[in-house]
Amino acid sequence: MPAPFVIDHSSVTQVMAWVLVALLPGIAAHVWLFGPGILVTLALATVTAVVAEAAMLKARGYPVRPFLTDLSAIVTAWLLALCLPSLAPWWLIVTGTLFAIVVAKHLYGGLGQNVFNPAMVGYAVLLISFPVQMTSWPGPLALTGTPLSLADSAAIIFGGAPKAVLDAVTMATPLDTLRTGLLQQHTVDEIMTQPIFGHVGGAGFEWLAGAFLAGGLVLWALRIISWRVPLAFLAGVWLAAGFLHFFDAGRYGAPWFHLFAPSVMLGAFFIATDPVSGSTTPLGKLIFGFGAGVLTIIIRTWGGYPDGVAFAVLLMNVAVPLIDQYTQPRIYGGAPGREKGSSR
Amino acid sequence: MTRVLHRFKGGVHLPDHKAESNGRPIHAAPVPRQLVIPLRQHIGNPARPVVEVGQQVLKGQIIAEADGYISAAVHASSSGTVTAIGPALVPHVSGLPDDCITIETDGRDAWIDHAPIDYQALAPADLRMRLRDMGLAGLGGAVFPSAVKLDPGAHACPTLIVNGGECEPWITCDDLLMRTRADEILQGVRVMRHLLGSTEILVGIEDNKPEAIAAMQAAAAGFDFAVEVIAVPTIYPAGGAKQMIETLTGRQVPSGKLSTDIGIQVFNVGTAYALARAVFHGEPLISRLVTVTGHVLRPQNFEVLIGTPMQRLIDLAGDRDGATGVLMGGPMMGMPMPSSEVPVVKATNCILVKSDALFPPLPAMLPCIRCTRCADVCPAELQPQELFRFAKAGDFGRAQEYHLFDCIECGCCSYVCPSHIPLVDYYRYAKSEIWAREREKRAADLARARHEFRLFRLEREKKEKAEKLAAKAQAKRAELAAEAAAPGATGEADAKKALIAAALARAQAKKAEVAPKNIDQLPPDKQREIEEIEARRAKIRELARQPLETDETKP
Ligand code: SF4
Ligand code: SF4
Numbered sequence: 001m002p003a004p005f006v007i008d009h010s011s012v013t014q015v016m017a018w019v020l021v022a023l024l025p026g027i028a029a030h031v032w033l034f035g036p037g038i039l040v041t042l043a044l045a046t047v048t049a050v051v052a053e054a055a056m057l058k059a060r061g062y063p064v065r066p067f068l069t070d071l072s073a074i075v076t077a078w079l080l081a082l083c084l085p086s087l088a089p090w091w092l093i094v095t096g097t098l099f100a101i102v103v104a105k106h107l108y109g110g111l112g113q114n115v116f117n118p119a120m121v122g123y124a125v126l127l128i129s130f131p132v133q134m135t136s137w138p139g140p141l142a143l144t145g146t147p148l149s150l151a152d153s154a155a156i157i158f159g160g161a162p163k164a165v166l167d168a169v170t171m172a173t174p175l176d177t178l179r180t181g182l183l184q185q186h187t188v189d190e191i192m193t194q195p196i197f198g199h200v201g202g203a204g205f206e207w208l209a210g211a212f213l214a215g216g217l218v219l220w221a222l223r224i225i226s227w228r229v230p231l232a233f234l235a236g237v238w239l240a241a242g243f244l245h246f247f248d249a250g251r252y253g254a255p256w257f258h259l260f261a262p263s264v265m266l267g268a269f270f271i272a273t274d275p276v277s278g279s280t281t282p283l284g285k286l287i288f289g290f291g292a293g294v295l296t297i298i299i300r301t302w303g304g305y306p307d308g309v310a311f312a313v314l315l316m317n318v319a320v321p322l323i324d325q326y327t328q329p330r331i332y333g334g335a336p337g338r339e340k341g342s343s344r
Numbered sequence: 345m346t347r348v349l350h351r352f353k354g355g356v357h358l359p360d361h362k363a364e365s366n367g368r369p370i371h372a373a374p375v376p377r378q379l380v381i382p383l384r385q386h387i388g389n390p391a392r393p394v395v396e397v398g399q400q401v402l403k404g405q406i407i408a409e410a411d412g413y414i415s416a417a418v419h420a421s422s423s424g425t426v427t428a429i430g431p432a433l434v435p436h437v438s439g440l441p442d443d444c445i446t447i448e449t450d451g452r453d454a455w456i457d458h459a460p461i462d463y464q465a466l467a468p469a470d471l472r473m474r475l476r477d478m479g480l481a482g483l484g485g486a487v488f489p490s491a492v493k494l495d496p497g498a499h500a501c502p503t504l505i506v507n508g509g510e511c512e513p514w515i516t517c518d519d520l521l522m523r524t525r526a527d528e529i530l531q532g533v534r535v536m537r538h539l540l541g542s543t544e545i546l547v548g549i550e551d552n553k554p555e556a557i558a559a560m561q562a563a564a565a566g567f568d569f570a571v572e573v574i575a576v577p578t579i580y581p582a583g584g585a586k587q588m589i590e591t592l593t594g595r596q597v598p599s600g601k602l603s604t605d606i607g608i609q610v611f612n613v614g615t616a617y618a619l620a621r622a623v624f625h626g627e628p629l630i631s632r633l634v635t636v637t638g639h640v641l642r643p644q645n646f647e648v649l650i651g652t653p654m655q656r657l658i659d660l661a662g663d664r665d666g667a668t669g670v671l672m673g674g675p676m677m678g679m680p681m682p683s684s685e686v687p688v689v690k691a692t693n694c695i696l697v698k699s700d701a702l703f704p705p706l707p708a709m710l711p712c713i714r715c716t717r718c719a720d721v722c723p724a725e726l727q728p729q730e731l732f733r734f735a736k737a738g739d740f741g742r743a744q745e746y747h748l749f750d751c752i753e754c755g756c757c758s759y760v761c762p763s764h765i766p767l768v769d770y771y772r773y774a775k776s777e778i779w780a781r782e783r784e785k786r787a788a789d790l791a792r793a794r795h796e797f798r799l800f801r802l803e804r805e806k807k808e809k810a811e812k813l814a815a816k817a818q819a820k821r822a823e824l825a826a827e828a829a830a831p832g833a834t835g836e837a838d839a840k841k842a843l844i845a846a847a848l849a850r851a852q853a854k855k856a857e858v859a860p861k862n863i864d865q866l867p868p869d870k871q872r873e874i875e876e877i878e879a880r881r882a883k884i885r886e887l888a889r890q891p892l893e894t895d896e897t898k899p
Contacts, residue, residue: 003768004755005675005703006358006513010717010762012710066708112711112763226716275715280729324730331747332353332586332725333599338745 016071018224022215023078029211033140033204037086037153041093042078048097049077056106072111076100079119079270085137087156092133096122116317117277120310127305137173140204174205175261175306178253187250208262216269225273228285233268234259236293258297267309277317284327292316347574350594352587354723355579356756358513360552365637366516368644373660375422379447379651380687382434386481387488388414393445399426402456404628407445410476416489417479421630421649424449435672435689439682458626463535478622479629484612487691493609494539504542505592505610506533508549509583512674515694517633518613520645522556525617526563530571532616535623540609548588551575581754585610587723599750634692636661639699648688654695655684671696676755710763718757724750728757732767735774743774
C-alpha cells in the first residue's frame with residue numbers, strides 16, 4: 001500500500017448527505033407554502049432513483065453497496081423532484097427520474113463520468129415531451145385557499161382526483177404569468193399588480209427561493225461548494241436581467257424578481273454546483289456560473305419555455321471541457337497551468 | 345524580530361502525533377552485532393567499496409569512496425570485520441536487494457584516528473571534497489550530497505534557510521535535535537555560511553515546537569553572526585523546502601529551477617548538525633537521530649549507527665503484538681519497508697510501526713467526482729484531478745503538459761479526497777512510466793542506430809570480400825596465363841593440372857554462390873519437416889505479437 005497512510009474523514013456519502021440536509025429548508029418551505037404534495041413527489045422520485053441505480057449497477061457489474069450508499073442517486077432524485085410541479089402525475093416523476101439515472105448518469109459511465117447534470121437532463125426531457133403537465137403548478141395555498149392533505153396530494157399524483165380538484169389548485173406560476181402577460185402586450189408594471197406576485201418575486205415563491213438560499217449558504221459555510229459558481233450565477237442573472245430592465249423596464253422583469261424565482265436559487269446553489277458536470281478551475285467556475293446565469297435570462301426572455309435554468313446549465317455543461325482547458329491556473333513557480341508541447 | 349510571513353497555497357492540517365515520542369530523552373542505541381551498510385544511501389552514484397571481505401575496519405573508516413561529483417563516501421559505523429560485500433535487503437519499497445557492506449562488529453567500537461578540519465584554512469573546493477569524503481548528505485529525507493549543495497557555483501547565495509519545519513506527523517527527531525543540540529546545529533551553519541557566502545540566515549520551525557524554537561533562539565543569541573529563528577504556522581507541508589522558502593521570503597522557486605537560482609539554499613537542521621560533527625570533531629556521518637514511534641511501547645528518539653537493523657530499534661522501544669508493517673518516514677510520504685530487518689540509512693528519520701488501530705485500512709476507492717478538494721490543498725498548485733484522469737487513461741503526454749513533474753508527492757490530495765483515491769500512487773506510476781518510455785525510446789534509438797550501422801558494415805564487408813575475391817581470381821588467372829605462356833618451363837601434365845585446378849575453383853565459386861539456397865535440393869521428407877517447423881515458429885510469433893498489439897490499441 002502506498003503513501004499517504006492516513007486520510008481525512010470525508011467521503012462522497014458525507015458530501016451528498018450534506019447536500020440533502022441543505023435541501024431541507026427548501027422542502028419545509030415548499031410544504032408550508034404549497035402543501036405536502038412535494039413529500040409524495042420526493043418519496044416517489046427517491047424510490048425510483050434507488051431502484052434504477054441498483055439495477056444499473058448490477059447490470060454494469062459494479063458492487064451495489066458502496067455506490068448505492070454514496071447517496072448521489074438520491075441527490076439527483078430530490079433535485080429533479082424539486083424542479084417538478086409538486087402535484088405532477090406519478091408517471092411524469094418516474095419517467096424523469098429514470099431518464100436521469102439510467103441515461104444521463106449510467107449510460108454516460110456512472111458516478112463521476114456524466115457530462116450533463118442528470119437531474120437537469122431528466123427535467124429537460126420532461127419539459128420537451130410533456131409541456132402541459134410540466135407547467136401545471138399548484139398555486140400558493142394563500143392564494144388558492146384550498147389546503148390539500150397528504151392523502152389528497154397522493155390521490156392527485158396517482159391520478160385518482162377529478163379534474164375539477166386539480167383545476168382548483170393549479171394556477172400559472174409568476175414566470176408564466178409574466179410571460180403570458182408580455183405576450184398580451186401588457187407592461188411589466190401592469191402584470192406585477194396581479195396577486196401571484198409578492199414583494200420581490202412571486203408570492204410565496206420568494207420565500208421558497210429564500211429557503212434554498214439559506215440551504216446553499218450552509219453548503220458554502222461547510223465548504224462543500226465554493227462561492228464561485230453560485231455567486232457568478234446570481235451575478236449573471238442579476239446583470240443580464242438588470243441590463244434588459246434598465247433598457248426597457250416595461251418589457252423586461254426586474255432583476256430582483258428574476259433572482260427570487262426559486263429555480264434560480266436552486267440552480268445557483270444546488271444544480272450548477274454539481275462538481276461532476278461543472279468546471280473545475282477557479283476561473284472556470286466563475287465563467288460556468290456566470291454563463292449559466294446569463295443564459296437563464298436569455299432563455300426566459302426569448303426562449304420557448306418560461307424557465308431557462310435547466311437548459312442554461314446543460315448548455316454550459318457542454319462547454320466545460322473547453323472552459324477547463326483554457327482556464328488552467330498557473331502553478332507554483334509561475335508556469336502556466338497547461339503547457340503546450342511539454343518542456344521535458 | 346518581526347518578519348512578515350507568507351502563506352503558501354494549499355496544505356492540510358493533520359493530527360500531529362508528536363507528543364508520543366518527543367517527551368523522552370534521546371537514547372544511544374547499542375552497537376548491533378551486525379551492521380549492513382548500503383552503498384547507495386544518497387542521490388547520485390553509489391559509493392565504490394575500498395575494503396575486502398575479511399578486512400578489519402575501525403569506526404569512522406571509509407569503506408566505500410565517493411564515485412564522482414554527485415556522490416558521497418560511506419563509512420564503517422563501528423569497528424569489526426567485513427563479512428560480505430554484495431546485494432542485501434535495503435530500505436526501499438521495491439524490496440529489491442542492493443549492494444551493501446556487511447560488518448560483524450567486535451564490540452570495541454574503536455575509532456579510527458580523526459581530527460577536526462581547519463575549515464578556514466582550506467580552499468572551498470578542497471573543503472567540499474573533504475565533506476564529500478565525510479559522507480555528508482541531506483538528512484531531511486532527500487539525501488542529496490551536501491558538498492554539491494554547498495557549492496554556490498556561479499550564483500551568489502545570500503539567503504541560507506535552515507529547515508526545522510518537520511511537518512510530517514509522528515516524527516520528532518529534528519525537534520529533539522534542536523532542543524538538545526542547538527549550539528552544534530548553528531556551528532554547522534557557520535561552516536555553511538562560510539562556503540555559501542550567505543548574509544541572511546533564517547531558521548524556520550513549525551510553531552508546534554515551542555521548546556525547539558526557544559532553544560534555537562537562545563543558542564542564536566550567542567553567535568557572532570545574525571540568525572533569525574522564526575516560528576512558522578503548523579500546516580503540512582510547511583517543512584517542504586519550497587514551502588519553507590515561500591513562507592519565510594514570499595518567493596517561489598520558478599518551475600523547473602533550483603532555489604539557488606533565486607539565491608536561496610535550504611538545509612535541514614540534521615544536516616547542519618552532521619556538518620558540525622564532521623568539521624569540528626572530524627567525525628564522518630555514521631550515526632543519526634531516528635524517531636521510533638507508532639505501535640511500540642515507548643515511542644522515542646535514538647542516536648543510531650547507520651546500518652543498524654530497524655528491528656533492533658523496535659525491540660528497544662518495546663515491540664508490541666498486532667503490528668501491521670513498518671514505514672520509513674511519516675504517514676504522508678513514508679515508504680513501507682519490505683522487512684523490519686532492513687538497516688537504518690542516512691535517510692531514515694523515522695521508523696513508524698503501523699497497527700490497524702493507528703492506521704486503519706483505507707476504504708474502497710470510488711470514482712473521482714471532480715470536487716476539486718485536491719486542487720484546493722495542492723501546495724504545488726496543480727489540478728490533481730486532471731493529472732489523475734490522464735494518468736489513469738495512460739495519457740502521459742497530457743499529464744506532463746499539466747505539470748506532473750512539479751508534483752512533490754506530498755499526499756495532501758489523497759488525504760482530502762472524498763473518493764479515497766490513492767492519487768499519489770497514480771502520479772508515481774505515471775512518472776515511472778514516462779521515465780521507462782524515455783529510457784526505452786533512447787534504447788530503441790540506440791538500437792536503430794546500431795542496426796543501421798550493422799547493415800552498413802555488412803554491406804561494406806560484402807563489398808570488400810567481393811573485391812578481394814575478384815582481385816584473387818585475377819591474380820590466379822594472371823598466374824595461369826603466365827604459366828601457360830612458359831611451356832618450356834612446365835610440362836604438359838602441369839598444364840593439365842592447372843586446368844583441372846581452375847575448373848575446380850570455378851565449381852567451388854559456383855557452389856559458394858548458391859550456398860544460401862542449400863535447402864533447395866532437399867529430399868521431400870526433409871522439406872516437409874522444415875515447413876512444419878516454420879509454421880510452428882510463425883504461430884509462436886503471432887501469439888507473441890498479440891498481447892503487444894492489444895496493449896497498443898488500448899486507450
Ligand atoms: S479530491 Fe478526489 S474526488 Fe475530488 S476532484 Fe480530487 S480526485 Fe476527484
Ligand atoms: S501529491 Fe502532488 S498533486 Fe497531490 S497535493 Fe501534493 S503536490 Fe499536489
